Amino acid sequence: MRKKQATLKDIAVLAEASVATVSWVLNGNSRKYVSEQLRERVLKAAKDLNYQPNPLAQRLKGKSRKLLAVVVPQFENIFFNHIVIGAEKYANSQGYRLLICSTDDHPQKEWELVNQLIATWVDGILIAPTYSGEDAVKSILGAGIPLVLLDRRVGKNIDYIGMDNFQIAYTGTKYLLEQKHRRIGYIGWESPLHTMLARNQGFLKAVEEFGVSRDEIQIRKCARNPESSYPITKELLADFKPTAFYIDQNTIADGVVKAIRDAELRIPEDISVIIHGEPTWAVMNIPEFTCIALPDFEIGSEGAKLLIEKLEGASHKPKEIYLSGNIVERASVRNLN
Amino acid sequence: MRKKQATLKDIAVLAEASVATVSWVLNGNSRKYVSEQLRERVLKAAKDLNYQPNPLAQRLKGKSRKLLAVVVPQFENIFFNHIVIGAEKYANSQGYRLLICSTDDHPQKEWELVNQLIATWVDGILIAPTYSGEDAVKSILGAGIPLVLLDRRVGKNIDYIGMDNFQIAYTGTKYLLEQKHRRIGYIGWESPLHTMLARNQGFLKAVEEFGVSRDEIQIRKCARNPESSYPITKELLADFKPTAFYIDQNTIADGVVKAIRDAELRIPEDISVIIHGEPTWAVMNIPEFTCIALPDFEIGSEGAKLLIEKLEGASHKPKEIYLSGNIVERASVRNLN
DNA sequence: TTCATTTTGTTAAACGTTTTTCTGAACAAT
DNA sequence: ATTGTTCAGAAAAACGTTTAACAAAATGAA
Numbered sequence: 001m002r003k004k005q006a007t008l009k010d011i012a013v014l015a016e017a018s019v020a021t022v023s024w025v026l027n028g029n030s031r032k033y034v035s036e037q038l039r040e041r042v043l044k045a046a047k048d049l050n051y052q053p054n055p056l057a058q059r060l061k062g063k064s065r066k067l068l069a070v071v072v073p074q075f076e077n078i079f080f081n082h083i084v085i086g087a088e089k090y091a092n093s094q095g096y097r098l099l100i101c102s103t104d105d106h107p108q109k110e111w112e113l114v115n116q117l118i119a120t121w122v123d124g125i126l127i128a129p130t131y132s133g134e135d136a137v138k139s140i141l142g143a144g145i146p147l148v149l150l151d152r153r154v155g156k157n158i159d160y161i162g163m164d165n166f167q168i169a170y171t172g173t174k175y176l177l178e179q180k181h182r183r184i185g186y187i188g189w190e191s192p193l194h195t196m197l198a199r200n201q202g203f204l205k206a207v208e209e210f211g212v213s214r215d216e217i218q219i220r221k222c223a224r225n226p227e228s229s230y231p232i233t234k235e236l237l238a239d240f241k242p243t244a245f246y247i248d249q250n251t252i253a254d255g256v257v258k259a260i261r262d263a264e265l266r267i268p269e270d271i272s273v274i275i276h277g278e279p280t281w282a283v284m285n286i287p288e289f290t291c292i293a294l295p296d297f298e299i300g301s302e303g304a305k306l307l308i309e310k311l312e313g314a315s316h317k318p319k320e321i322y323l324s325g326n327i328v329e330r331a332s333v334r335n336l337n
Numbered sequence: 338m339r340k341k342q343a344t345l346k347d348i349a350v351l352a353e354a355s356v357a358t359v360s361w362v363l364n365g366n367s368r369k370y371v372s373e374q375l376r377e378r379v380l381k382a383a384k385d386l387n388y389q390p391n392p393l394a395q396r397l398k399g400k401s402r403k404l405l406a407v408v409v410p411q412f413e414n415i416f417f418n419h420i421v422i423g424a425e426k427y428a429n430s431q432g433y434r435l436l437i438c439s440t441d442d443h444p445q446k447e448w449e450l451v452n453q454l455i456a457t458w459v460d461g462i463l464i465a466p467t468y469s470g471e472d473a474v475k476s477i478l479g480a481g482i483p484l485v486l487l488d489r490r491v492g493k494n495i496d497y498i499g500m501d502n503f504q505i506a507y508t509g510t511k512y513l514l515e516q517k518h519r520r521i522g523y524i525g526w527e528s529p530l531h532t533m534l535a536r537n538q539g540f541l542k543a544v545e546e547f548g549v550s551r552d553e554i555q556i557r558k559c560a561r562n563p564e565s566s567y568p569i570t571k572e573l574l575a576d577f578k579p580t581a582f583y584i585d586q587n588t589i590a591d592g593v594v595k596a597i598r599d600a601e602l603r604i605p606e607d608i609s610v611i612i613h614g615e616p617t618w619a620v621m622n623i624p625e626f627t628c629i630a631l632p633d634f635e636i637g638s639e640g641a642k643l644l645i646e647k648l649e650g651a652s653h654k655p656k657e658i659y660l661s662g663n664i665v666e667r668a669s670v671r672n673l674n
Numbered sequence: 675t676t677c678a679t680t681t682t683g684t685t686a687a688a689c690g691t692t693t694t695t696c697t698g699a700a701c702a703a704t
Numbered sequence: 705a706t707t708g709t710t711c712a713g714a715a716a717a718a719c720g721t722t723t724a725a726c727a728a729a730a731t732g733a734a
Contacts, residue, residue, distance in 0.1 A: 003481035007690055018714045023692060033711050052456045056393045057690035060719045067457070075422050078617075085412050088439060097453060100437040102425060116434060119389045120404070144340035254621055261623070280415075281618030284591055286598070344720055355684050360722060370681045394720035397689045 006049035015045040022046075026053075059121055068307065069099040069117045070126040070300075071110070072150075077251055078280055079296050080128065083150060086300025087126055094308050096123075107132045111139070118143045124307045126300075129154050131192050148307045150299055152193055157318045159310070161303045163295055164322040165195045169202030172274055172292045173246055175327055177210045180336035181244040181272060183217070185236045187229055187256055188248035190221035199248045199276065218242065226255030233259035243271060244333065250277035257285075268334035278328070287331030295323035343386035352382040359383075363390070396458055405644065406436040406454045407463040407637075408447070409487075414588055415617055416633050417465065420487060423637025424463055431645050433460075444469045448476070455480045461644045463637075466491050468529050485644045487636055489530055494655045496647070498640045500632055501659040502532045506539030506585065509611055509629045512664055513581050514547045517673035518609060520554070522579035524566055524593055526586045527558035536585045536613065555579065563592030570596035580608060581670065587614035594622075605671035615665070624668030632660035 008026075012019045017038055024032045025042040045051075059065045070087050072080040084100055091098050099122060103110040107130045114136040117125060124146040129137055137154050140147050149160040176184055186203050189196055200219065207217055218240045222228040229252035236242060237259065245260075247253045253275045257267070265271050267287060275282065275291045282289040302321065310316075345363075349356045354375060361369045362379040382388075396402045407424050409417040421437055428435050436459060440447040444467045451473040454462060461483040466474055474491050477484050486497040513521055523540055526533055537556065544554055555577045559565040566589035573579060574596065582597075584590045590612045594604070602608050604624060612619065612628045619626040639658065647653075 003479070005480070005690095008692095009690075019691085020693080020715075021713060024713090027692080033713085035712065038713080052452070054397075054458070054690050055456055056397050056458055057719085058692080060391075060393050060397065060690080060721095061692045062719075063692080065457075075418060075425070081412060081418065085439075088412070092438075097436065097438070097457065099434065101429075101434065102422075115389070119392055120402075120434065121391070121393055142340065143342070257621065279621075280616075281621040284594065284616075284618040285621060286623065342720095346720080356721085357685075357723080358683060361683090364722080370683085372682065375683085391720050394689085395722080397691095397720080398722045399689075400722080 005054065006046075006051045007054070008051075010049055011042060011045045011051055014049065015041040017042055026051075064123050064311065065121065066096045067099060067122050068096050068124050068126065068304070069101065069120075069122040070150075070304075071101050071103060071113060071117070072128050073103055073105040073130065075100075075102050079250060079277055079294065082296035083128070083300035083303075086297035086302075087304040088300070090301040090304040091308070094304075096304075096308065103130060105130050107136075110136050114139055118145060124148075124311050126150055126303045126307055128152050146307060146310045148303045148310070150303045152195060153320070159306055159318050160320045161299050161306060162195070162320075162322060163299065164324050165198035166202040166205070167322075168292055168294070168325040169199040169246075169248065169276060170206045171202075171325075172276060172327060173203045173206035174209075175290075176244050176246060176272065176274055176333065177206060177212070179244075179272070179333055181333075182212055183240070183242045184212075184244050184246060185233075185240060185242035186217065186219040186246045186248065187233060187236070187252065188219070188221050189224045189252060191224070196248065203246060203248075222252060222255075224249060224251050226252060226258065228252065229255030230259045234263065237263050237265070237271075243336065245271065245273045246276070247273065248276045250275060250279040253277075253279050253289075254281070268332050272333040274327075274333055282330070285332075289332040290330045291328050292325045293328050294325045298323055342391065343383075343388045344391070345388075347386055348379060348382045348388055351386065352378040354379055363388075401460050401648065402458065403433045404436060404459050405433050405461050405463065405641070406438065406457075406459040407487075407641075408438050408440060408450060408454070409465050410440055410442040410467065412437075412439050416587060416614055416631065419633035420465070420637035420640075423634035423639075424641040425637070427638040427641040428645070431641075433641075433645065440467060442467050444473075447473050451476055455482060461485075461648050463487055463640045463644055465489050483644060483647045485640045485647070487640045489532055490657070496643055496655050497657045498636050498643060499532070499657075499659060500636065501661050502535035503539040503542070504659075505629055505631070505662040506536040506583075506613060507543045508539075508662075509613060509664060510540045510543035510583055511546075512627075513583060513609065513611060513670065514543060514549070516581075516609070516670055518581040518670075519549055520577070520579045521549075521581050521583060522570075522573045522577060523554065523556040523583045523585065524570060524573070524589065525556070525558050525584075526561045526589060528561070533585065540583060540585075559589060561586060561588050563589060563595065565589065566592030567596045571600065574600045574602070574608075580673065582608065582610045583613070584610065585613045587612060587616040590614075590616050590626075591618070605669050609670040611670055620667070622669075626669040627667045628665050629662045630665050631662045635660055 008019045008022050011022045022042050025039050055065045068091055088098050101113050110130050125140055126148050128150040129152050133154050151162045153160050220232045222232050233256045247256055267273055277294050278291045282291050345356045345359045348359045359379050362371055362376050392402050405428055425435050438450050447467050462477055463485050465487040466489050470491050486495055488499045490497050557569045559569050570593045584593055604610055614631050615628045619628050
């Protein structure tokens with residue numbers, strides 16, 4: 001059974017004061033008059049009893065609990081792992097705790113989770129919603145809980161921190177084109193998320209700008225796992241024979257690489273590869289992979305920052321912030337010039 | 338500002354009953370008599386108002402909140418990442434939420450964190466303590482909060498789920514020895530943790546059993562990061578010229594591998610490598626690495642299971658459970674027979 | 675009929691806080 | 705002497721629950 005913690009009442013008895021006065025003294029900030037001696041007595045008693053305020057009772061009376069929640073689709077994915085770490089670091093530095101939950105990208109689980117979170121009376125929520133996360137978001141908003149969207153935008157006029165997927169894909173593709181690659185295979189995650197569509201469009205924009213015809217490129221989609229990217233890569237390799245791949249997800253990159261290896265092609269001599277995001281093995285591979293590093297930690301920390309500002313400060317208009325990525329040039333793209 | 342949720346009182350008004358009766362009805366389990374009609378009225382009103390009980394008020398009255406905390410040294414480390422995932426999956430399946438915190442292996446941060454967690458009134462704590470985590474653990478125990486230790490044991494008679502590091506290292510080393518390796522370099526994390534000492538001893542036990550003399554092996558320790566393992570590997574390579582490495586941490590393995598590569602040695606032709614734990618790149622490398630897979634997910638899920646049992650069921654004697662690992666034979670160890 | 679028991683429901687106290695309101699002083703100004 | 709102001713502190717209500725204790729019917733047994 002849980003041991004009893006010292007309460008205001010205990011202090012009041014020990015210091016021979018009323019509960020109210022003890023509360024006044026301990027909360028300091030107020031402008032109530034308390035004599036020096038009594039104040040000291042209370043402070044001493046509180047120390048002697050090792051008093052810790054009960055945050056539940058405080059929250060019941062309307063005080064903030066300094067408890068935030070962050071909801072992501074998966075822990076395993078290094079991208080979201082970094083988001084969580086970024087958010088945790090910043091939140092902790094401000095004295096907030098973080099409740100971390102994963103939805104497995106299941107709208108149903110997301111819905112249940114979010115409602116439990118609302119009932120848990122967290123102070124604010126950071127969420128990377130599923131593709132049909134509108135209901136969950138509405139639910140949060142309906143409960144009047146401050147919210148910041150991470151990575152995935154949903155609805156209008158809601159604070160959002162993400163990245164400029166269009167620009168990032170555009171830049172990455174341009175990099176490939178500048179190395180004179182023309183037959184490019186785009187392998188991506190089949191998903192209705194706007195982030196994925198933006199990557200597609202960024203890719204197409206670059207291709208178009210370089211005057212490459214549509215039958216010199218091929219776009220293929222698969223589920224977000226290596227087992228799924230493997231076969232379509234094999235197909236593409238056999239039928240289309242690209243000189244380079246643009247991979248739009250770190251989670252499918254290993255399937256692509258394995259398929260290339262199994263086809264006994266060398267990277268980058270026979271085929272070049274650039275990855276949108278950085279799998280953990282990017283620098284362990286031979287050759288090291290050229291990637292587009294994403295601002296994952298920043299999405300987390302900036303998200304937490306924005307949320308805490310909302311909680312503590314003057315309310316501002318909803319912001320939508322798009323961070324950019326940058327190409328980390330390594331050795332998996334061959335220059336055909 | 339947070340919107341008001343429907344309360345028992347609201348239901349009472351709507352259903353024309355007293356707050357107490359509403360509570361009786363909604364908590365069902367009790368043996369109070371309530372007429373069918375009134376029960377229906379209450380249930381309907383609750384539904385109409387979309388009533389959600391306020392867990393803070395419930396907890397204040399002594400009810401469980403179904404909120405657990407898990408404290409790990411780092412999120413980044415795949416080993417702990419998997420522990421967290423395992424714990425989260427099990428806890429969620431039982432309707433519990435998980436508060437996840439990282440200590441960065443700093444005893445000071447751990448201490449503060451744990452005290453905040455106690456004050457937050459979580460129902461139970463899963464913790465992989467730092468090497469000097471005794472105080473933190475005592476603090477939790479002192480507050481009477483159910484606790485399960487993960488991976489790292491501290492104190493006596495406390496529930497613990499970890500693995501048999503001795504046996505695992507023994508088995509892994511034996512594997513090397515059976516492939517006729519004799520000059521073996523052991524590269525490990527310099528830490529006073531019992532888990533690390535056990536790995537050392539398991540290694541030495543196997544070496545001894547095979548009658549290998551102490552100057553045929555070398556043990557080196559470093560900080561838990563690749564930058565630190567890199568130079569000592571280089572040294573060992575130059576001075577000692579081992580035929581195989583036993584690496585006792587996934588987090589230092591990449592430094593070792595890089596050093597081997599930079600010395601222009603091939604794995605496994607020139608030197609063999611076995612890793613205690615599985616870095617994410619183990620199967621992406623050429624050759625794929627032979628590893629000893631650790632029961633990381635299981636530690637998390639079994640830990641959560643044990644904790645929840647303690648919370649809900651009859652109290653049992655403290656258990657200490659040691660899970661075993663298993664060798665995943667891949668291609669980084671050469672057979673010298 | 676009378677008393678005990680069962681059924682149905684209400685009152686009120688409690689959990690640990692915060693905060694409004696109230697009660698007295700002490701002191702000064704009229 | 706009366707009124708007003710400033711200080712110092714306490715009492716009490718409130719947050720949303722749970723639950724022990726009570727009250728009043730309805731039912732049954734003697």
